[in-house]
Amino acid sequence: MAGPLSAVSSHVNAQVPGTIHEGGELGYALSVSFGAVMDNPDLVVTCVVGDGEAETGPTATSWHGHKYIDPVESGAVLPILHINGFKISERTIFGCMDDKEITELFTGYGYQVRIVADLADIDNDLAASMEWALREIKRIQQAARAGQPIVKPRWPVIVLRTPKGWTGPKKMHGELIEGSFHSHQVPLPNAKTDPEELSSLKHWLLSYKAHELFTKEGGPVKEILSVVPTDPHKKLGQRKEAINGYIPVKTPDWKQQAVGKGSQESCMKAVGRFLRETIKENPHTFRIFSPDELVSNKLDAVFDVTGRDFQWDIASRGQGGRVIEILSEHICQGMLQGYTLTGRTGLFPSYEAFLGIIHTMMVQYAKFTKMAVETKWREPHGSLNYIETSTWARQEHNGFSHQNPSFIGAILNLKPKLARVYLPPDANCFLSTVAHCLRAKNYVNLMVGSKQPTPVWLSPEEADQHCIAGASVWKFASVDDGVNPDV
Amino acid sequence: MAGPLSAVSSHVNAQVPGTIHEGGELGYALSVSFGAVMDNPDLVVTCVVGDGEAETGPTATSWHGHKYIDPVESGAVLPILHINGFKISERTIFGCMDDKEITELFTGYGYQVRIVADLADIDNDLAASMEWALREIKRIQQAARAGQPIVKPRWPVIVLRTPKGWTGPKKMHGELIEGSFHSHQVPLPNAKTDPEELSSLKHWLLSYKAHELFTKEGGPVKEILSVVPTDPHKKLGQRKEAINGYIPVKTPDWKQQAVGKGSQESCMKAVGRFLRETIKENPHTFRIFSPDELVSNKLDAVFDVTGRDFQWDIASRGQGGRVIEILSEHICQGMLQGYTLTGRTGLFPSYEAFLGIIHTMMVQYAKFTKMAVETKWREPHGSLNYIETSTWARQEHNGFSHQNPSFIGAILNLKPKLARVYLPPDANCFLSTVAHCLRAKNYVNLMVGSKQPTPVWLSPEEADQHCIAGASVWKFASVDDGVNPDV
Numbered sequence: 001m002a003g004p005l006s007a008v009s010s011h012v013n014a015q016v017p018g019t020i021h022e023g024g025e026l027g028y029a030l031s032v033s034f035g036a037v038m039d040n041p042d043l044v045v046t047c048v049v050g051d052g053e054a055e056t057g058p059t060a061t062s063w064h065g066h067k068y069i070d071p072v073e074s075g076a077v078l079p080i081l082h083i084n085g086f087k088i089s090e091r092t093i094f095g096c097m098d099d100k101e102i103t104e105l106f107t108g109y110g111y112q113v114r115i116v117a118d119l120a121d122i123d124n125d126l127a128a129s130m131e132w133a134l135r136e137i138k139r140i141q142q143a144a145r146a147g148q149p150i151v152k153p154r155w156p157v158i159v160l161r162t163p164k165g166w167t168g169p170k171k172m173h174g175e176l177i178e179g180s181f182h183s184h185q186v187p188l189p190n191a192k193t194d195p196e197e198l199s200s201l202k203h204w205l206l207s208y209k210a211h212e213l214f215t216k217e218g219g220p221v222k223e224i225l226s227v228v229p230t231d232p233h234k235k236l237g238q239r240k241e242a243i244n245g246y247i248p249v250k251t252p253d254w255k256q257q258a259v260g261k262g263s264q265e266s267c268m269k270a271v272g273r274f275l276r277e278t279i280k281e282n283p284h285t286f287r288i289f290s291p292d293e294l295v296s297n298k299l300d301a302v303f304d305v306t307g308r309d310f311q312w313d314i315a316s317r318g319q320g321g322r323v324i325e326i327l328s329e330h331i332c333q334g335m336l337q338g339y340t341l342t343g344r345t346g347l348f349p350s351y352e353a354f355l356g357i358i359h360t361m362m363v364q365y366a367k368f369t370k371m372a373v374e375t376k377w378r379e380p381h382g383s384l385n386y387i388e389t390s391t392w393a394r395q396e397h398n399g400f401s402h403q404n405p406s407f408i409g410a411i412l413n414l415k416p417k418l419a420r421v422y423l424p425p426d427a428n429c430f431l432s433t434v435a436h437c438l439r440a441k442n443y444v445n446l447m448v449g450s451k452q453p454t455p456v457w458l459s460p461e462e463a464d465q466h467c468i469a470g471a472s473v474w475k476f477a478s479v480d481d482g483v484n485p486d487v
Numbered sequence: 488m489a490g491p492l493s494a495v496s497s498h499v500n501a502q503v504p505g506t507i508h509e510g511g512e513l514g515y516a517l518s519v520s521f522g523a524v525m526d527n528p529d530l531v532v533t534c535v536v537g538d539g540e541a542e543t544g545p546t547a548t549s550w551h552g553h554k555y556i557d558p559v560e561s562g563a564v565l566p567i568l569h570i571n572g573f574k575i576s577e578r579t580i581f582g583c584m585d586d587k588e589i590t591e592l593f594t595g596y597g598y599q600v601r602i603v604a605d606l607a608d609i610d611n612d613l614a615a616s617m618e619w620a621l622r623e624i625k626r627i628q629q630a631a632r633a634g635q636p637i638v639k640p641r642w643p644v645i646v647l648r649t650p651k652g653w654t655g656p657k658k659m660h661g662e663l664i665e666g667s668f669h670s671h672q673v674p675l676p677n678a679k680t681d682p683e684e685l686s687s688l689k690h691w692l693l694s695y696k697a698h699e700l701f702t703k704e705g706g707p708v709k710e711i712l713s714v715v716p717t718d719p720h721k722k723l724g725q726r727k728e729a730i731n732g733y734i735p736v737k738t739p740d741w742k743q744q745a746v747g748k749g750s751q752e753s754c755m756k757a758v759g760r761f762l763r764e765t766i767k768e769n770p771h772t773f774r775i776f777s778p779d780e781l782v783s784n785k786l787d788a789v790f791d792v793t794g795r796d797f798q799w800d801i802a803s804r805g806q807g808g809r810v811i812e813i814l815s816e817h818i819c820q821g822m823l824q825g826y827t828l829t830g831r832t833g834l835f836p837s838y839e840a841f842l843g844i845i846h847t848m849m850v851q852y853a854k855f856t857k858m859a860v861e862t863k864w865r866e867p868h869g870s871l872n873y874i875e876t877s878t879w880a881r882q883e884h885n886g887f888s889h890q891n892p893s894f895i896g897a898i899l900n901l902k903p904k905l906a907r908v909y910l911p912p913d914a915n916c917f918l919s920t921v922a923h924c925l926r927a928k929n930y931v932n933l934m935v936g937s938k939q940p941t942p943v944w945l946s947p948e949e950a951d952q953h954c955i956a957g958a959s960v961w962k963f964a965s966v967d968d969g970v971n972p973d974v
Contacts, residue, residue, distance in 0.1 A: 011888040024840060024888030027544070055551070055814035057514070057544030064542070089782040090812035093551050096799040100596050108584075108592025185884075209499050223870065292539065295576040312583040325577035327542035328719065353511060353847070360843040363891055371887075397672075399767065400858075401498040401511030404850055406900065413893065 014371035014378065017237025020341035022368040025360055031334025033077045034065040036241065036342045038335070039284045043139060043241065051083040051092040058330035061107040065311040065331060066155045070320045071144035072283070076137040078130075079111075079157050082301035086181040097319045102159055110312070112136065112154040117161040129158050152312060158261035167207065183361060240458030244379040245343030247285050249438050252277035254431040258460035265427035265456050267449040272301035274431050275347070278438065279306050279322050285344045286438075289332040292325045297349050297389050299449040301318070333358040337365055342381050345438055349387040352448075355407040362444060366414045369442055380441040387434075388448045411446050420445040427455045428463035490967035501858035504724025507828035511856035512847055514543030518821025521552040523728065523829045525822070526771045527650040528727065530562035531624060538570040538579040543790065550596040552818060553642045554799040557807045558631035560771065563624040565617075566644050571651035573668040574589060585898045589646055597799070599623065616645050623808040641800060654694065656687045681728040700745035731866040732830030736925050739764035741918040745947035751940040758936075759788035761918050762834070763927065766793050766809050772831045773925075779812045784836050784876050785938040820845040824852055827869050832925055836874040839935075841892040849897065853905045853931055859867045860904070860929055867928040874921075875935045898933050906931040913943045915950035 009015060011023025021032055033047040053059050067075065085095030092103070106113045114132060118125040133156035140153040165183020170176075171250055173196075177187045186241045188204075191197040215221055232238040239245075257273040259265040278286055279302055294300060307321030324335060329350065336346045348355075365384060392403040411419045420443055424430040430449055437445040459464065498504060498510025508519055540546050553564065571691040572582030581589070586602055593600045601619060607613040620643035627640040652670020657663075660683070664674045675691075678684040702708055719725040726732075730787040744760040746752040766789055781787060794808030811822060816837065823833045835842075852871060852896055859865045879890040898906045907930055917936050922931040945953065 003606060009637055009888065010884055010886040013888060022888055024885070025602055025844065052814045055548060057546070057548040057815050057817045058545035059544070060815075061544040061553075064547075067583075087812070090779050090795055091797060091800045093554060093799065093813070096554075096797070096801070097597075098597075101597065103595070104591045105595025108588050108590075108595050110588065129907070180966070217965075229942040292574040292577050301575075308577055310578060310583070312580065313578045314583070325574070326580070327539045327574055328544055328547075330544045356847040357512065358852070359893070360840070360847055360891060363631075364888070397497055398511070399497040400854055401496065401500060401509055401851070404847060406846070406850070406897065408892065409900070410898070413896070437494060 009216075009371075015375055017377075018235075018239060018242050020242050020338065020368075021413075022364040022371075025052075025364050026053040027058035028062070028361060029053065029338070030059055030077070030079060030329060031331045032067055032338035032341075033079075034062070034069060034331075035338025035340075035346075037069065037075035037077055038339055039073055039344065040203065040241065041073060041141075044076070044078055044134065046078045046080060046229050047448045048080045048082055051081065051085065051094040052087040054081060055087075055092065056242070058334065061328045062331055062334065063106070063111075064326075065335070065369050067110060068309055068324050068326065069155075070309055070311060071141045071149065071153065073320055076155065078133050078137065078155075081159045082156065082161060083161045085179070086164045086184065087186050088190050089181045100450065106157050106159070110152065110154060111157040113157055113159060115159045115161065119162065121168075122162065126158075126160065129151065131372040132156065133158060133245040151370065164450035165336075169204050172197060172200060215398060230325035241342040243377065246379060246381050246441070247343050247345075249278070249286055249345040249382065250281040251435045251438055254283050254435040255460045255464070257431055258428045258463070259456055261428075261456055261459040261462070263456050264453040266298055266451055266453045267424065267427045267430040268298040268387075268451040270427040271300070271387070271433050271434055271449075272299040274434060276301045276305050277297060282345070283322075286322065286324045286346070287339055287344070288349070289336045289339075289348050289487045290323065290349050291329050291332055291354060292327045293350055293389075294323060294325060296451075297387070299349055299350075299387075317406035329354055329357040330361070333361045336384060337361075340384055342399070343381060345382040345385075347385045347387065347438070349389065349475050351402060352392065352407065353390070353402045355386060355388055355446075356404055356410070359407060362410065363414070366418045367445055369418055369444070370415065373442055383437060383440045383443040383445050385434075385437050386444075386446045388446060389451050391450070393447060394450045394452060408446065409447065411444060414444065418442070420446070422447045426454060426458060426463075428456055428458050428460050431460075432463045496858075497620075499600045501855050502862050505726060505729050506865075507729050507825065507855075509851040510852050512602055513537075514542065514545035515539040515549070515817060515821035515824070515848060517546055517549035517564070517566060517826035518552055518818045519828075520566075520821035521549070521556060521818075522825025522827075522833075524556065524562035524564055525560045525774065525826055526560055527728065528560060528628075528829065531565055531621065532562070533565045533567060535567045535569055538568065538581040539574040541568060541581050542574075542579060543819070545815070548815045549821065550593070550598075551813075554820075554969075555796055555811050555813065556595060557796055557798060558640065558644075559600060560807055563628065565620050565624065567647055567742065568644065568916040569647045569649070571653070572666070573651045573671065575671050576668045585715055591956065593644050593646070597639065597641060598644040600644055600646060601645045602648065602899045606649065606653075609649065613645075613647065617642065620645060638801060653749040656691050659684060659687060663751075678717070697747060710727075728829040728865065729882045731927070733866060733868050734830050734832075735846070736765070736773055736832040736869065737768040737973075738922045738925055739768050741920045741922040742947045742951070744918055745915045745950070746943055746944055748915075748949070750943050752943050753785055753938055754911065754914045754917040754936040755785040755938040756940075757914040757918050758921055761921060762786060763788045763792050765973065768814045769832070770809075773809065773833070774826055774831070775810045775834050775836070776823045776826075777810065777812050777836050778816050778819055780837055780843060780876075781810060781812055781937075784838075784874070786836055788876075815847070816841055816844040819914065820848045823871060824848075827871055828855075830868060832869040832872075832926070834872045834874065836876065838877040839875050839879065839894065840877070840889045840891040842873060842875055843891050843897070846894060846897045849931060850901070853901045856905055856929055856931070857902065870923075870924060870930040870932050872924050873931075873933045875933060876938050878937070879934060881939060895933065895935065899933060901931065905929070907933070909934045911936065911944060913941060913950075915943055915945050915947050918947075918948045 003124050012019050029047050033045040037043050037045050083094050103113045114129050116125045116129050131244045136156045143150050165178045168183055169187050170178045177183050188197040188201050191201040198237035256276050307319050309321040336348050339346045411421050422433045424433045499506050516534050520532040524530050561732045570581050601616050603616050623643045650666035652665045655670055656674050657665045664670045675684040675688050678688045743763050744757050762905050765811050788958045795810045796808040823835050826833045839849055859934050895908055909920045911920045940971050
């Protein structure tokens with residue numbers, strides 16, 4: 001830790017072992033989970049989504065995310081929708097849906113649904129459901145890996161219904177606490193001054209029977225310690241995926257894709273060829289996440305060597321592929337984060353106007369990275385890489401509706417240690433920039449370019465020598481550098 | 488129009504009669520529609536959602552929007568999900584769902600579903616389905632308005648399946664165009680140079696039989712003109728809701744809620760009292776849209792006179808209410824836009840960190856307003872009003888995860904004609920500011936404040952005299968003013 005640990009963060013952050021996610025903004029736990037299991041065939045991520053988060057748009061569309069998981073090459077996400085019925089103060093949408101509505105909705109999303117709601121025997125109910133879910137996951141994976149994939153496999157989802165604030169204080173001053181919004185965060189706010197609340201607090205805390213859980217010296221009793229796994233890989237906080245799983249990307253020689261000085265070349269066409277080679281060199285550790293603009297952005301040379309990983313399309317299903325194209329910038333961003341923070345490398349190309357859609361997610365990611373860099377036991381991970389085209393400076397047939405250069409500003413507002421904006425002047429410089437960014441660690445990289453042919457000002461050798469150092473924004477951002485000097 | 492009409496916009500915009508929406512970013516047609524029908528009991532909005540847009544998060548959660556429509560006081564949205572199977576280049580999620588999956592999903596969302604896919608007789612199929620849908624809407628509304636509301640009413644949704652590029656060119660150079668992504672936007676890109684494409688283009692355009700539709704003088708034939716309604720209210724482009732339906736808000740005297748100079752007062756508590764009075768004065772033309780932070784933001788005095796309009800909560804259902812609390816900033820923003828652009832006034836209070844989630848939607852809204860102001864036949868509409876609390880300068884129990892002041896910057900990046908940021912220094916100034924903003928027209932207004940008690944520096948009279956003029960950001964933004972000098 002860079003500074004003294006003067007306080008614990010209010011929400012989950014990089015200082016919490018096992019975390020790959022900054023708390024605060026809700027809505028992308030599910031898409032981050034899908035990104036984490038991609039190309040991790042033995043990993044099962046259990047993703048708990050509250051019924052508050054479930055109301056967000058990013059979550060509502062992320063339930064479709066399983067349709068982009070190839071059971072041959074990737075692991076599985078086991079979503080647990082936890083319905084307690086209330087948000088900060090209003091009832092939730094899911095809390096007001098009955099079992100039939102819930103089952104229909106998630107069946108429509110493509111899942112098989114199991115509802116856990118037996119409050120009298122919740123531990124057994126949940127344990128049995130988890131076993132069922134893991135068996136179903138295995139069944140889908142084994143079939144696919146044996147070359148007999150199930151068409152449109154129905155992955156399991158668990159829906160857990162418990163009252164909000166369950167086992168906490170029941171009532172106070174005549175108002176329900178358990179089973180109501182009053183149990184959100186601080187159920188007894190006046191325990192310091194109100195003797196009735198203090199007594200309720202005492203009664204509640206004693207119900208945990210701490211004296212049975214701890215020894216007189218203050219450590220956990222043997223029975224508790226005996227369930228802690230000895231295998232570090234089985235401890236959530238020590239999983240390599242979340243701490244030190246970085247797999248350096250092998251960048252091919254970008255000069256193979258370069259063009260002659262004085263010619264005309266589309267930056268994106270050149271980058272497409274480079275990405276094609278990158279995919280060949282990194283068949284299981286590099287992916288592209290795009291909101292359906294890969295061909296429009298002229299990066300389609302990648303399709304010479306790979307496909308789109310959309311399992312629900314029966315025609316192409318099961319062939320895998322390094323490209324996810326889904327018209328949800330939120331899902332693209334979430335999957336990219338999950339994929340990157342578990343040690344792999346990704347790229348998110350999009351139009352200028354649409355990267356701003358995930359501006360706050362990008363900022364939350366940068367907060368995570370800031371704290372991760374300052375947390376000693378965390379090793380570096382790859383960078384979050386964006387390519388931005390269709391800028392206001394060179395629009396295609398779109399006009400005012402498609403202009404919004406604000407994403408550049410959003411990134412320049414971050415600490416220079418964390419973020420870079422590149423405006424490469426030609427195709428050769430763009431190639432050099434992409435190769436650099438894919439190798440860089442712990443950054444948010446934004447590369448701004450054009451898809452139409454533009455003059456090539458520098459030879460490959462000149463680009464190699466001057467391009468990165470010559471980009472003014474890079475120089476500007478470098479002032480406070482030092483984290484990552486060797487790439 | 489301010490300048491000459493040198494070009495038609497590439498996507499729908501304010502210059503198109505009947506429009507209340509800027510094209511470009513996808514995902515909020517549905518929430519805007521729900522906002523438009525609120526407090527418009529006789530209005531039915533038919534909202535066509537493509538299967539590309541349907542993949543976005545904002546749309547995925549907006550299907551729940553009908554649960555916030557009280558059939559007594561509001562009209563209805565008839566969503567038509569148009570599935571043609573392809574986005575720009577990839578298959579769509581909905582295009583790869585069969586009828587059973589589609590029916591289950593939308594039944595789970597709470598709808599009754601009718602699928603229109605009879606290509607041989609599509610006009611009759613769609614017409615019959617529209618009639619069915621309108622009858623179902625009437626049935627739900629009549630029951631509720633007769634005091635016998637249907638519990639969890641199942642509003643209709645139509646799912647229309649047609650091939651992408653239907654009736655356009657079938658094939659070119661051995662590749663499918665109709666029924667494939669090749670028909671996106673420009674199906675025959677090389678018609679200018681390729682004789683085969685030119686011939687196909689000619690064949691296609693002739694298929695519309697223009698000679699049967701137009702007279703020799705170039706006007707439409709009588710049969711066409713006979714279907715144009717004579718009643719202007721029945722012409723989409725002349726509906727008052729979309730052009731000149733502004734209903735000025737009655738702002739109560741804010742000084743009634745003011746506090747003495749030298750005291751301590753929470754700005755939000757004072758504003759809550761003012762909003763309570765505003766709701767009393769404008770029982771059918773003012774609403775609050777909040778991502779579940781109204782009580783947390785200490786604006787809950789409004790609940791003395793109104794409730795939350797969540798129909799799916801059987802306990803409170805049918806009581807109506809001026810507050811929508813849904814944990815989706817995207818839905819809040821979309822509903823607010825639809826409500827505002829059809830002539831009413833709304834307010835969107837939220838935490839600093841979360842308004843940035845809808846930053847691009849706000850920018851698209853401002854583009855619409857810019858063009859609307861420049862379009863002569865459009866009359867002014869109310870402003871889009873935000874209150875931002877829990878700022879980095881005065882956080883509650885949340886920390887780093889909840890800090891992001893970028894929304895201020897996003898608004899200051901807009902033209903000063905369109906946008907205002909207010910930082911009122913105390914509760915009296917805040918009251919004066921809110922009263923001012925609710926009356927203002929054609930602006931995006933951001934009011935930044937605190938929910939904890941802070942010193943009151945100015946008496947109500949001093950606040951009245953100096954507050955708006957004294958706010959530095961306001962003065963800064965006023966430089967290029969002139970649109971709206973009288974409020």
